[in-house]
Amino acid sequence: TSLRHEAAKRDILIGSGAINPTYLDDPEFAAVLSLQFESLSPENEGKWTFLEKTQGHYNWTSLDRLVDFAESNDMVVKGHGLISSCCNPDYVLNMTDPTALRAAMTAHFEAFMHRYDSKTVDRWDVVTEALETMGGGLQDNIFHKVLGPGYIAEAFRIARAAIPEAKLFINENLVESLPDKRKELYDLVSGLVADGVPVDGVALQMHITLAAPLPGVLTDIVNSYKALGLEVAIAEMDVHTLNDTLTTDIYGAVMQEAVSANITDISFWGFTDKHLYTWLPGAKPLMFDEEYNPKGAFYAVHDAL
Numbered sequence: 001t002s003l004r005h006e007a008a009k010r011d012i013l014i015g016s017g018a019i020n021p022t023y024l025d026d027p028e029f030a031a032v033l034s035l036q037f038e039s040l041s042p043e044n045e046g047k048w049t050f051l052e053k054t055q056g057h058y059n060w061t062s063l064d065r066l067v068d069f070a071e072s073n074d075m076v077v078k079g080h081g082l083i084s085s086c087c088n089p090d091y092v093l094n095m096t097d098p099t100a101l102r103a104a105m106t107a108h109f110e111a112f113m114h115r116y117d118s119k120t121v122d123r124w125d126v127v128t129e130a131l132e133t134m135g136g137g138l139q140d141n142i143f144h145k146v147l148g149p150g151y152i153a154e155a156f157r158i159a160r161a162a163i164p165e166a167k168l169f170i171n172e173n174l175v176e177s178l179p180d181k182r183k184e185l186y187d188l189v190s191g192l193v194a195d196g197v198p199v200d201g202v203a204l205q206m207h208i209t210l211a212a213p214l215p216g217v218l219t220d221i222v223n224s225y226k227a228l229g230l231e232v233a234i235a236e237m238d239v240h241t242l243n244d245t246l247t248t249d250i251y252g253a254v255m256q257e258a259v260s261a262n263i264t265d266i267s268f269w270g271f272t273d274k275h276l277y278t279w280l281p282g283a284k285p286l287m288f289d290e291e292y293n294p295k296g297a298f299y300a301v302h303d304a305l
């Protein structure tokens with residue numbers, strides 16, 4: 001049976017991110033994607049410069065294709081991402097006037113969020129990687145430089161106003177493996193909640209290198225945000241080791257804990273080693289090999305569901 005079939009029995013939305021629309025040209029890729037997963041997220045095609053390289057001129061071709069594919073296969077799409085640390089167009093990077101940047105954010109969010117049926121694109125990464133990679137404060141990105149730390153709250157408010165029923169996430173990396181960064185994110189998010197900022201959940205990237213998070217960490221994260229009324233999702237899991245057995249074990253351990261902690265939205269950053277996003281040469285981080293055969297990691301995930 002498929003992952004999608006097993007996950008549905010537990011009300012888990014199982015998905016693959018890192019989908020580049022050109023991969024759909026490969027019928028085998030498209031077939032595995034729609035058979036195994038119920039959600040997908042674009043790799044880069046939803047990032048600002050990919051959609052609106054020139055202010056006011058939108059290029060929807062790639063993203064339309066992904067959304068059409070999802071709709072024909074009863075899948076949902078994650079809106080990744082409204083603000084991300086990479087991939088901002090020059091006209092944004094060159095802004096110095098807060099009013100102009102706010103207006104640009106509002107126009108960009110509204111155009112992107114209103115383009116698609118809100119039942120298909122029903123959840124959004126509003127801000128991705130607000131914190132420094134290794135922790136230690138907010139990234140001094142263009143939004144922070146021009147608007148100050150309040151840009152995060154502003155982004156969520158603009159997104160909520162654009163589509164009140166959308167689920168809004170803050171997406172962050174490495175919090176499961178860096179305790180200080182974990183606390184930093186919690187402080188940031190609980191501050192947003194205390195200020196009435198419309199954030200619905202925390203999306204953990206979970207690009208894992210070498211070792212699984214310590215047992216119990218994922219459960220603690222889920223419980224701490226649950227106490228604030230927020231959901232925790234796994235957004236971009238992949239496992240970069242140089243040892244297939246270890247990779248399989250990590251997939252299994254993370255998925256077992258995710259299921260027992262009641263995480264109901266789990267996505268991987270791709271599914272086939274044919275299309276790799278890895279900074280560790282030689283690592284085969286995904287659940288299917290280059291020929292779309294399921295690997296040990298697939299069975300470990302399947303068994304955990």
Ligand code: XIL
Nearest residue numbers: 018043044084086128171205236277
């Ligand atoms: C990555 C893409 O996979 C690469 O193609 C691109 O060069 C950089 O971004 N966290 C995220 C994703 O939220 O958007 C990143 O995707 C991977 C890390």
